[in-house]
Amino acid sequence: MSKVDDRCRLMLILPEGEEIAARVALLEGALKGGDVASVILPQYGLDDGAFQKHAEALVPLIQNAGAAALVAGDTRVAGRVKADGVHVTGGLEDMAEAVEKFTPRLIVGGGNARDRHQALELGELRPDYMFFGRIGGDIKPEAHPKNLALGEWWASMVEIPCVVLGGTDPQSALDVAATGAEFVALASAVFADPGQAPHVVAAVNALLDEKAPRFEG
Secondary structure: OOOOOOOOHHHHOOOOOHHHHHHHHHHHHOOOOOOOOEEEEEEOOOOHHHHHHHHHHHHHHHOOOEEEEEEEEEEHHHHHOOOOOEEEEHHHHHHHHHHHOOOOEEEEEOOOOOOHHEEEEEEOOOOOOOOOOOOOOOOOOOOOOHHHHHHHHHHOOOEEEEEEEOOOOHHHHHHHHHHHOOEEEEOHHHHHHHHHHHHHHHHHHHHHHHHHOOOHH
């Protein structure tokens, strides 16, 4: 799968589910649609044992597609299933702990920063990426204006890459790309209709190929 490094790339957030086989099929379909930089696997309501079983099935699938598998939840699970990284959903303390424990062995990112001050505090810990938005926060067609504004501000002045959560409309990926963010995270925009997931991933990549601004250098 060709890598697209000079424009905003797609990051997927897998929705919750109890059935491993159904989640494997859902993700397998989406990953066939085209370029995906990484996939976040949130723990949601699964206990640690069930979460590990899900991750054991999903992480190799993601890695075989050339994407990075990022575990959001029990960090011990991330190590056991040989994930590529951990996505931190908590605040400063959680991020500091994850950076200290896993860098540089694993990718460490996340943040859930709600304002510039929080973002800069998190940035001082030198995570691998900053995430603007929160898992489950894509409830409107468009990306949240605050997340777009934070992404634009961050991308213009900080070297650490940032991810901005898009909305439920796949077209929202273009608004994220326009901020200069390196990644757009999509969840329900891709997975709301499982049968359409590959087509949505393909369409978003085509849109970004055609209209996303290109990074310099």
